Amino acid sequence: MGIPAAPVITSVFQDLVKTNAYKKGMPLQRFTFVPHPVAGKPASVCREYLEGKDPLTGKPVMQEIVEALTKPLTEEEKKTGFIERPTPPRLVGPDTPENLHQIFLKNGWTDGLPIVLPTEGKVAEMLRGTSHRPDEVVGTMRPSGPHEAWEYTVEKVAINAVMAGAEPKYFPVILAIASTGITSLFTSTTSFGRMVVVNGPVRDQIGMNSGIGALGPFNHANATIGRAWTLISRNLGGGGTPGQTYLGSLGNNLNYNNLCFPEKEEELPEGWKPLHVQKGFKAGESVVSLFSGWSIINNGGFKPYPYHEVMKYQSLGFFTSGTGNCFKSGVPDSAAFTVLLDPLVAKDLKEAKGFSTKEELSQWLMKNTFKTAWAYWACRPDDLKKAKEGVEPYASWLKLPEGALVPEPVFFDPKKPIEIIIVGGRTNPFWQAGDFNYIASGSVDKWK
Amino acid sequence: MKSKVILGYILACLLSMAVCVTTATAQGLSPSSPAPLGMPVVTMIECGEGYTSHELFDMKITLLEIVRGGKAWDLIKQASVSSKPPKIGFEYLLARIRFEFSSRGSPQACSHDLRREQMTALSADGKEYETPPVVPPKPELIGILHSGKSLEGWIAFLVLQGDSKALMAFDPSSGGGLSRGRVVWFQLY
Numbered sequence: 001m002g003i004p005a006a007p008v009i010t011s012v013f014q015d016l017v018k019t020n021a022y023k024k025g026m027p028l029q030r031f032t033f034v035p036h037p038v039a040g041k042p043a044s045v046c047r048e049y050l051e052g053k054d055p056l057t058g059k060p061v062m063q064e065i066v067e068a069l070t071k072p073l074t075e076e077e078k079k080t081g082f083i084e085r086p087t088p089p090r091l092v093g094p095d096t097p098e099n100l101h102q103i104f105l106k107n108g109w110t111d112g113l114p115i116v117l118p119t120e121g122k123v124a125e126m127l128r129g130t131s132h133r134p135d136e137v138v139g140t141m142r143p144s145g146p147h148e149a150w151e152y153t154v155e156k157v158a159i160n161a162v163m164a165g166a167e168p169k170y171f172p173v174i175l176a177i178a179s180t181g182i183t184s185l186f187t188s189t190t191s192f193g194r195m196v197v198v199n200g201p202v203r204d205q206i207g208m209n210s211g212i213g214a215l216g217p218f219n220h221a222n223a224t225i226g227r228a229w230t231l232i233s234r235n236l237g238g239g240g241t242p243g244q245t246y247l248g249s250l251g252n253n254l255n256y257n258n259l260c261f262p263e264k265e266e267e268l269p270e271g272w273k274p275l276h277v278q279k280g281f282k283a284g285e286s287v288v289s290l291f292s293g294w295s296i297i298n299n300g301g302f303k304p305y306p307y308h309e310v311m312k313y314q315s316l317g318f319f320t321s322g323t324g325n326c327f328k329s330g331v332p333d334s335a336a337f338t339v340l341l342d343p344l345v346a347k348d349l350k351e352a353k354g355f356s357t358k359e360e361l362s363q364w365l366m367k368n369t370f371k372t373a374w375a376y377w378a379c380r381p382d383d384l385k386k387a388k389e390g391v392e393p394y395a396s397w398l399k400l401p402e403g404a405l406v407p408e409p410v411f412f413d414p415k416k417p418i419e420i421i422i423v424g425g426r427t428n429p430f431w432q433a434g435d436f437n438y439i440a441s442g443s444v445d446k447w448k
Numbered sequence: 449m450k451s452k453v454i455l456g457y458i459l460a461c462l463l464s465m466a467v468c469v470t471t472a473t474a475q476g477l478s479p480s481s482p483a484p485l486g487m488p489v490v491t492m493i494e495c496g497e498g499y500t501s502h503e504l505f506d507m508k509i510t511l512l513e514i515v516r517g518g519k520a521w522d523l524i525k526q527a528s529v530s531s532k533p534p535k536i537g538f539e540y541l542l543a544r545i546r547f548e549f550s551s552r553g554s555p556q557a558c559s560h561d562l563r564r565e566q567m568t569a570l571s572a573d574g575k576e577y578e579t580p581p582v583v584p585p586k587p588e589l590i591g592i593l594h595s596g597k598s599l600e601g602w603i604a605f606l607v608l609q610g611d612s613k614a615l616m617a618f619d620p621s622s623g624g625g626l627s628r629g630r631v632v633w634f635q636l637y
Binding site (some may be wrong): 144151182183416441443 | 478479480492494496497498499500501502503504552553554555557574628629630
């Protein structure tokens with residue numbers, strides 16, 4: 001306390017730090033910005049940044065730092081106390097539909113595709129899909145941990161559901177997604193994708209497709225429920241402005257509808273539980289479950305390949321994906337893996353290979369998936385140090401050739417099991433797999 | 449053909465700095481409308497970093513009792529003989545508060561670490577009072593809140609004598625940890 005500080009921030013984080021300063025009651029806090037990124041840049045480049053100019057103000061960086069530390073605070077800067085933000089107006093317009101579409105597009109309130117204009121009538125109609133009051137708070141959402149959380153009501157979720165083109169009968173599912181507070185547009189320099197899995201009677205009640213083409217653009221409920229999540233994340237979760245509240249370097253096409261599909265519960269082999277039951281809900285409950293990851297790959301499961309053995313090798317393809325924790329010193333190299341099985345593949349794994357539950361298959365994959373030696377040492381610098389110090393079993397593993405498998409499971413975190421979900425139309429034994437991990441579930445029934 | 453005029457909702461914020469809260473004036477959610485004694489304030493707590501875990505919880509906070517002045521000092525002395533009397537011009541203020549915590553979904557794995565630094569006394573114009581180094585009466589308000597559980601206890605503040613409009617702010621995001629939420633406000637009078 002009492003020691004002057006001059007924060008130096010890379011330029012892409014200006015919105016984040018200014019928001020945080022505002023929230024802490026210091027809207028005029030002094031910041032100095034340097035070019036982004038600094039990660040991976042040699043010291044000489046960082047020095048150039050310091051000797052150069054602030055890219056936002058154009059002033060010399062060092063001069064700004066010195067001034068931030070020494071120049072007396074202005075009367076405005078000295079102000080402390082409570083800051084309350086103004087509530088924005090509830091309505092825009094009136095205007096023509098064409099102009100209103102332009103307003104939504106130009107303000108960044110859409111996903112770039114045409115929307116259904118959320119007129120008062122359409123929003124009122126959407127609100128009839130739930131028994132909850134329009135002003136009830138549904139949740140809070142933020143684009144990443146350090147960002148400010150925004151709070152939203154049933155009415156605000158309804159607005160975005162209308163915009164996505166959803167029908168009122170889908171609204172409880174959309175509210176359940178919103179009630180988790182999870183953004184679909186998580187901001188990081190890596191480009192996250194999300195996945196929504198719907199379980200329980202609501203799947204059929206609203207006509208979702210879990211069969212042929214379930215993950216494709218062929219079903220109104222699958223398409224619009226998933227889309228609504230992205231619009232909610234953008235408009236109610238404070239995210240989705242590239243360069244400010246979204247920093248994914250390449251972006252992720254999955255964000256358009258977040259891989260929204262229902263599990264094909266009717267085709268689960270005997271003894272295999274639906275996802276929501278695995279997560280502690282009753283079979284008769286309707287539930288949404290949300291996943292986070294980046295990418296999906298497809299696999300043709302033609303005999304004589306043993307499907308589970310193929311999955312083992314596929315999972316290894318993801319150990320460098322996502323945040324690349326594998327290569328960060330001091331960070332556990334946690335990997336994630338989720339498999340979406342066509343019912344034909346599930347049937348074979350049960351009947352021919354003897355996996356009597358999803359959990360058995362998941363645990364087998366977790367116990368039997370190993371990295372090659374070079375990858376193991378790259379991901380485990382602490383173990384490499386122990387190996388070099390002669391600590392067993394690492395010392396023995398260090399003698400293995402680079403391409404040999406190190407007998408230490410890749411998926412070691414019991415809190416992050418490999419997830420198995422059944423979906424698809426039995427046209428052939430295919431499956432898709434991705435680096436997705438389960439985050440949370442929300443009850444749909446609560447929002448009816 | 450000219451289209452029919454349509455009213456559209458403003459669904460979010462024109463600026464990223466604007467707020468998206470429709471209940472800003474609800475009691476306890478703003479320093480200008482702090483919750484009075486006995487009125488529960490329900491706020492949402494987030495837990496998790498958002499990409500491998502994330503859960504929302506409801507936290508119900510009720511300020512149950514306030515004791516200040518000589519009576520508060522008596523209770524503080526009883527709790528610990530090493531506590532010192534208040535600075536000149538100040539007096540102790542004890543607040544008994546109950547926290548209830550419940551998950552809104554699944555997996556219900558998170559907990560909230562309730563810490564002393566999350567609660568601050570402030571004057572009505574927003575100046576923070578310092579935290580007094582005294583032991584409050586038992587039970588002390590500190591501990592881990594798991595889903596479905598509650599905690600109740602005392603916390604000690606030091607406020608200006610005669611400050612009849614002091615406030616308490618509870619900031620669940622203070623003190624590290626993975627759980628976060630908005631600041632909520634209570635009348636300490």
